[in-house]
Amino acid sequence: MNRLTVYEAAHNADYPLFIPFIMAGDPTRSATVDLALQLQEAGAHILELGIPYSDPLADGPVLQRSAKRALQQGMSLKSAMDLIPEMRKRGLTIPVVVFTYYNPVFQMGMESFLETANEKGADGVLVPDLPFEESQDFTALAKDYQLANISLVAPTSTTRVHKIASHAEGFLYCVSSLGVTGTREVFPQEAYDFIHTVKEHSAVPVAVGFGISKPEHVQSLSGICSGVIVGSAIMKLVEKHANELAAGEEKKKEALQEIKTFVSTLISS
Known part of the structure; x- marks a missing residue:
């Protein structure tokens, strides 16, 4: 039973999961480790560690x-996963999900990737461009290495939602709208309707991503979903403070504190 399974078993629907996404190596290796620990301190329940890719279609x-x-x-799939034991050594205890497009996995080899992810201390993997219909072998092999293959479900037919949700592990990533990641002002009613549909068919916590960037967003989703995933809003702050995060400890500390404050505001909403 890995850390994700423990969260799934112990999850309280009244206590939403906060799942931040960070990009490995942006702006530096050490800043990524520092950021992961700061997010845990701010109250993150699960960490999504993004693997940089040259053609990120969903981003x-x-x-x-x-x-x-x-x-x-110079960050790669392997060097990004090398950051996980560094995080663990410095006190990261929350589950880590490796978010990567399939091409780097293909280049490394499916089994080699999953074996390495397990050895480095990951708890789950998420491959957004691996279609559900083609994921059975990957999911089975992931189980052999005690990894949950996190499923993504985007607005689609109820039949397809049921098919994907019935095989979900760890948590189900519910995409709030079609298109790419990024911040949004409001969520349309169709998004809430779709989340309700997904929840009806899922036995694991449903976490909503794509567009969450404000306390009002989290408030509007409270009680509707089991968790929220925030990536672009956090990495926008990382971009803003890239120089400070790559600089000396004092400037880095101030930048990390601003990011922590932003996250704490979202969580406490």
């Missing part, structure tokens, strides 16, 4: 720029 401008900066730092 909006903020995460595209983040991936580009990380790649310029």
Whole structure:
């Protein structure tokens, strides 16, 4: 039973999960480790560790720029996963989900990737461009390495929602709208209707992502979903403070504190 399974078993529907996404290597390796620990301290329940990729189809401008900066730092799938034991050594105890597009996995080899993820201390993997219909072998192999293959479900037919939700592990990533990641002003009623549909068919916690950036968003989703996933809003702050995060400890500390304050405000909403 890995950390994600423990969260799934012990989850209280009245206590929403907060799941931040950060890009490995943006702006530096050490800043990524510091940020992970700061997010845990702020109250994060699960960490999504993004692997930078040159053609991130599901990502909006903020995460595209983040991936580009990380790649310029020489970050790769393997070196990104090397950050997990560094985080664990410094006190990270929450589950870590490795978020990567399939091409880096293909290049590394499916089994080699999953074996490495397990060895490095990850608890789950999420591959957004791996279609559900083609994921059975990947999911089975992930189980062999005690990893949950996190499923994504986007607005689609009820039949397909049921099919995906019935096989979900750890938590189910509910995409609030079609399109790419990025902050939004409001969520349309259709998004709430879709979340309700997903919840009806899911036996695991349903976490909503794509567009969450304000306390009002979290408030509007409270009681509707089991958790919220925030990526672009956090990485936008990382981009704003990239120089400070890559600088000396004092400036880095101030930047991390601003990010922590932002996250704490979201969680306490």
